[in-house]
Amino acid sequence: MAAQAPAATQARARPRAGREPWLDWMVLPTLVVMAVVVGYPIVYTILLSVEDYNLLDFSPANFIGADNYTKLFSDPIFWQSLRNTAVYTFGSVGISALLGLALALLMENLGGARFRAIRALLLTPWAVPFVVVAFLFRYMYLQNGGVINALLLSSGLASAPVPWLNSASLALPAVMVANIWAMAPFFFLLLSAALSAIPNEVIESARVDRAGTWGMIWHIKLPFLRNPLLISSLLMVISNFNDFAKIWAMTQGGPGYSTSTLVVYVYRLAFENFEFGYASAIGVIWLMMLMVFAWFYMRALRMERR
């Protein structure tokens, strides 16, 4: 039944397209724009990635084949940055999704003005600009004079200030907390909408069948939330993979390379060392990884349509 619907749509669309073939050419401006703003930078990046291209050197760049890629595989900072990117992205998205889901389920049946206000309050972090979030947490995390350490010290929970952003082992989790705080409301908003879209008949039937709270969540609600959760998670994975502002504003990838992600590393290579060739090679690898996620995203979208 589900498979017949798109076929029927195509059957309706074909005769019209057949009558007016010039309509196909209407996509041409879009294709031209895409070729200029997406295609050209990608092709140019690929070309740069096989050149020894330093912006400070005004002489023409040399073709060096796969040397940049060979260098990349033996570059420990690239691997550390890749590992940090994976931990930052999947850790933040996973925890934010769980938090958003829990909040959406908790707030689902709560009505009235008071709860509407709480709902609005819960969404506020999503509206705060990322750079503001970063600076807010940076100042809260300060080893000397930060509000978090002040609270920990005054309550006796810590005997000495915790070096949240100054410890190689604590910095990444600390940045992730700021990211989760900012991202969880997105999942809350999306999953709240998805929950309200579950047909009442399904909920009523489950109640008639005496489904308990956990049974209702596990067997009824979660299957309905699967696709929205998958799509929003994939979107957030792509977005977090490219997240620069929060990390740069909070730690600049430090201390050492403990919070350096791929985007931070590429920025340092391209705009501090001006090594555009090598930075482009990392950019190409990065693009390929994102294309894999994009492919999953497209599949998930198609699954949802069915």
Added chain:
Amino acid sequence: MFRFDKRRLRFAAAISAATLAVGMVGTADAQDKVTITFANWASAEGTTRSSIEKVIANFEAANPGIDVVSESISFSEIARQLVLRARSGNPPDVAQLAGNDTVLVGSTGSLEPLDGYISKELAANLKPGADAGLRNKDGALFAFPWNQSPAGFWYNKDIMQKAGLDPNKPPRTIEELNAALAAVKSSQPGVIPLGMDTTNRAFALSSNWPWMQAFGALPVGEGATGAESAEMKAYLTWMRASAQAGYIDPGRKIGEFRPLAAQGNVAFHWDQVLLKGVMQGANGMSNDDFYKTWGVTTLPTAGGKATTFEGGHQLVMFANSKHKEAAWKFIEYLATSPDAIANYTTSVNSSLPSIKTTGNAELDASLDTPVFKAFSEEIIPTLAPQPYGPEFAAAATAIMAGVQEAVTGSQPIDAIAASIQQQLPK
């Protein structure tokens, strides 16, 4: 149907003729006037904005044929933006630069050599060594020294006294410094014993370079002993011990210590001569009170020698400039005119002019203060050039990441030194 009314027609013709005449005069004026662009961070920062704007306005008043368009770019962004603009063929006429950024932009070959513009009188009036490090391999001057702002070892006499230390005897060796830091930490736990920049950027390496030299370390450059030398490991070990004892507050930029120092919450601080102006701007302290509270001297040492780095600013002219004479006039005015020296260099920028005499006796006399004297007589003689250039920027990322790892992590110092060495430009 529209009818021609003679009176209206005459009136319209008169208005058109007047407009045309005014327009032609305006165009003629505009053609005579030259507009130059000036990329700088002085107009991007609150403490210096109004002063630099005033100096620019005074220059324009003194040179009615030249208009200056000031382009505000933050200190940390300016080199990046200038390289990109030079690369794409639209650099400004004049730009403000400092430290490694000057040499980095100079290495692109996009700067105008300035020797031909400098008069004999000006060349003779430049302080000895003011142009050190500002000449390329061919000996051409690619940047003009705007002002001098080396770093000094600042000490808060009040805090030292409260810690039971002699406020007139700042530490001369690292051993004495360690003892003083311990005394401050135990007597005043709310005070940061030592302010130093441990961020990961080229400026932080410039700032830490004299500390490394204090231990005898020379990780990169001519005659370098690498990052795995005993001296470099001694420096990294001392940094780790200082962080673990709570003597330094890691991760802060040098500028982030300044407000804390102004509040009396930093005992010792490794910072440029401009610190005085910044602190007084923040806390409104009078000169007399400032000299009673703060002193400045050379860096304590441990086996190495006391050195400092030149944190002063330079002015560059881009070779693409279409108005080179006007651009040079502006550079010369900023660096040597009594107006710019009084209203910007020695006041809000709290730095020293790069010329011996300003030609204004009153202004020259005003430079005879305890702080300027300490810098001129004691600290400036310890200026040591750093191996600035494109490789310095790459080395900065590797070395400062290692310093951060030493200060905040638990990896053995030997492993950190080996990791730095592996990443240093070959």
